[in-house]
Amino acid sequence: MTIAPSPTTYAAPGEEGSLVSYRSRYDHFIGGEYVPPAGGQYFENPTPVTGKVFTEIARGDSTDVDRAVEAAWKAFPGWGRTSVAERAGILNKIADRMEQNLEALAVAETWENGKPIRETIGADIPLAIDHFRYFAGAIRAQEGSTGEIDHDTVAYHFHEPLGVVGQIIPWNFPILMAVWKLAPALAAGNCVVLKPAEQTPASIHVLVDLIKDLLPAGVLNVVNGFGIEVGAPLAQHPDIRKVAFTGETTTGRLIMQYASQNLIPVTLELGGKSPNVFFADVAQDKDAFYDKALEGFAFFNLNQGEVCTCPSRALVAKEIYDGFVTDGLDRVRAVKQGHPLDLSTMIGAQASNDQLEKILSYIDIGKQEGAKLLTGGERADLGGELSGGYYVTPTVFEGDNSMRIFQEEIFGPVLALTSFSGYDEAISIANDTLYGLGAGVWSREATTLYRAGRDIQAGRVWENTYHQYPAGAAFGGYKQSGIGRENHKMMLEHYQQTKNLLVSYAEGPMGFF
């Protein structure tokens, strides 16, 4: 993406001139309409920009989940039999509707999550739009297969939808991560019960409001609430055929445990501690490529570090360490922190208070472990109404890969920096982690890029770039980072059964009886 900052600041939802306004309350979206929660309870939803409550959200329970699953099954016989042309047409219309309302969706997303508006306008929402279009195309082009077993016997393979699937969405990209899961599921002909994260439950409803007339009732159902009260009943519901989850490892294990009871498949995306490896030839010239690599060094600040693939470990070759790190730190100190709705802001608010507290606790443990704080390392008070928001200054620690800040996904703008001597040590440090979701490799040498990319045990290795998420590039984890590959047509098969028809065209009996 190319970012062209301008001094514009968008009006906050609820303010005069805002492109979007949140309703004061959101119910569940079940069977094509908004229905109040069975228990009659709601919870408050604050914006991390100021810490103030801006809407309230239905607090669901297992009764609501049951209703949603039932509504989805009611819709499934019709939706599952629509032609792929019809489903693709609907996905394309959803994409068009989102595109017409791109800025409004971006403001809604920024207000709820705290991320800078330039990211929602430049990345989150355009990627979500393109994702629907990608799967609209992919489902049209998908074909089954035929196998000629022998002259008289033919195996036909058809893709069939699973039925009703459960999807549990994280809070770091509330709309984009929902769309990553929705687009392939809907394209494949499934009906969905979706649970947004309780930290970011509202922006998905801005999207639902925009597109609800495009989908048949019951195809998409949204049940809000807390994990223990909605997520757990959904994940263990006997009438769902698959669960998709993005989050952390303990809940991932719990979801697999539930799935084992129902014998259904899961796809999981559980994060990582991604290494970003800078080989010595990066600094051989101070040219545009060097500048690009410095941007790569600072990329841990994207989305305030709240990305499963945050390049939160920088591994820099010893030969260039001092100079490259000095220049890299300059780039980090130039990251502008400010009001998330200001287009020139480069880093916004952490998504919630507990996330802020967790990041600060890691900064504390980093100091205790003996890591050297090179920049940042504190909560930022941006003054005025932003004083109540959750801001952390971009932080860089220098230390050793065995330290906990090098091993755990802090999910904040905190970089753990170390050096390496030679290719083998670079790969060894890069792979010394429990996870394997993302990685970055920077070099001017094609052979180095290729070898390192293959040797690093991660599902996505960016080479001379980082944080690009185009539809069509498979995304998923090695090791403890999860199961499945999103963002690619191969995800369709995670939402499909294979039906085999084995047909005999022989005219007589086989001869056994």
Add this chain to the structure above:
Amino acid sequence: MSTDRVAVTPAAGELLRSLAARHGPLMFHQSGGCCDGSSPMCYPVGMFTTGSGDVLLGALDVPGLDPIEVYMSKSQFAYWQYTHLTIDVVDGRGAGFSLEVPEGKRFLTRSRMFDEAELADLGLVPAGPGPRSSADVG
């Protein structure tokens, strides 16, 4: 071994008492990874299946309650074994299925490095000056 690996703050203990009154005996599993990773997850005993891939770090002593066992995956423990963990609580709203989330509270793991006497007591080689090598924790 007299050195405890886990402890609980009074505020977290208070919340655990109210959760136990509704949900019965409790346990923790320390999470890793994305989003709410690194958060301690609190479940009713029996909800989460631990296994041979987990380490029992110890049990929290909260007056009036059964001991609350705290687990972590063995692979994660390799990197965490040099730190003492205290379960605290903050205002907020975590994701995951942890029991306290609907209360507008979130358990939080606070850490401190074991001192040399504690490390010796735990059978771990004191780290000494300078960073540990990866080989020590593998």
